[in-house]
Amino acid sequence: MSESNVPLAQTATPTPTRTTLARRWLIRVVLITVALWAFGGWGLYDALVAYPKRGAAYAELMQLEYLRTANDRGVLGQASIDDPVGELARLRAKDVTQRSAVEQQRLLWLEALATPGLGMLDPQHTRMENPGATLARLQSEWAQRPAPKPLSWFDLPSQWLILVVCWGFGTWMLILFGMVASKRYSWEPEPQRLTLPGGATLVPADLDDVDKRKWHKFIVFLKIKPGHATLGGRELRLDLFRYDHLESWVLEMEKTAFPDRQEEEEKAAENGAPEPGDGPRTEPDGAGA
Numbered sequence: 001m002s003e004s005n006v007p008l009a010q011t012a013t014p015t016p017t018r019t020t021l022a023r024r025w026l027i028r029v030v031l032i033t034v035a036l037w038a039f040g041g042w043g044l045y046d047a048l049v050a051y052p053k054r055g056a057a058y059a060e061l062m063q064l065e066y067l068r069t070a071n072d073r074g075v076l077g078q079a080s081i082d083d084p085v086g087e088l089a090r091l092r093a094k095d096v097t098q099r100s101a102v103e104q105q106r107l108l109w110l111e112a113l114a115t116p117g118l119g120m121l122d123p124q125h126t127r128m129e130n131p132g133a134t135l136a137r138l139q140s141e142w143a144q145r146p147a148p149k150p151l152s153w154f155d156l157p158s159q160w161l162i163l164v165v166c167w168g169f170g171t172w173m174l175i176l177f178g179m180v181a182s183k184r185y186s187w188e189p190e191p192q193r194l195t196l197p198g199g200a201t202l203v204p205a206d207l208d209d210v211d212k213r214k215w216h217k218f219i220v221f222l223k224i225k226p227g228h229a230t231l232g233g234r235e236l237r238l239d240l241f242r243y244d245h246l247e248s249w250v251l252e253m254e255k256t257a258f259p260d261r262q263e264e265e266e267k268a269a270e271n272g273a274p275e276p277g278d279g280p281r282t283e284p285d286g287a288g289a
Helices: 023-072 084-093 101-113 131-141 155-181 246-257 259-270
Strands: 186-188 193-195 207-211 219-224 235-239
Touching: 023 101, 023 131, 023 155, 084 101, 193 246, 207 246, 219 246, 246 259
Parallel strands: none
Antiparallel strands: 186 193, 207 219, 219 235
């Protein structure tokens, strides 16, 4: 029979199997990443829009109360403040029992403007050319509006902290995904040869031990014999949770390298004794082990 007539099935060499990202890990990474970026975006919206809007509204309400008090005391014409920073410092330093009703309301207004992160304690927001007209306008605008809650000193800074933390971890999740996705393990069934992401290869004869001390966390440690050309004497940590097929390949290599261990584990199972690495397997916390 000529070479051209040999069936393709007899001449083709087996194609090594390659790992793919485990669906369970991929779903977890996607959900965590989306949640982190969404929650960080929520923090950004609160920091840039929602909280400043609420803080400005509360400060305006305090301005209205201040102008009303000044009007009642007959000093409305003196309500404008050219140096709000200095005035706030003066009022805070003054004993509460010595403050007039007008000064007390002025302090509440200036403190609302000075809320950390709001950035409104400046003459642009405290100088009034016509306090009477400002009072009339504010009374009309707030006639039907509900009173907003004041911002605490940590409200705005905490939103920026949420943004930094969530987007920081979200960025790390993207980097982690790229790192994991860039790694591939390949498998040649007949020689039971496992090719690692770096290009090094292992066969059952290279294994000094298969350590399952963290098997319940989908982690296995391969101890390599000293004679291996590139990995001699090392202990390799394999994450079985992130890759499909990798666990079954490791078990095949272990069965070939340590056939007595397989028999011992089967006997132990028959007698009800726990096997090495036995027990309930729990999924790793976060995005994997």
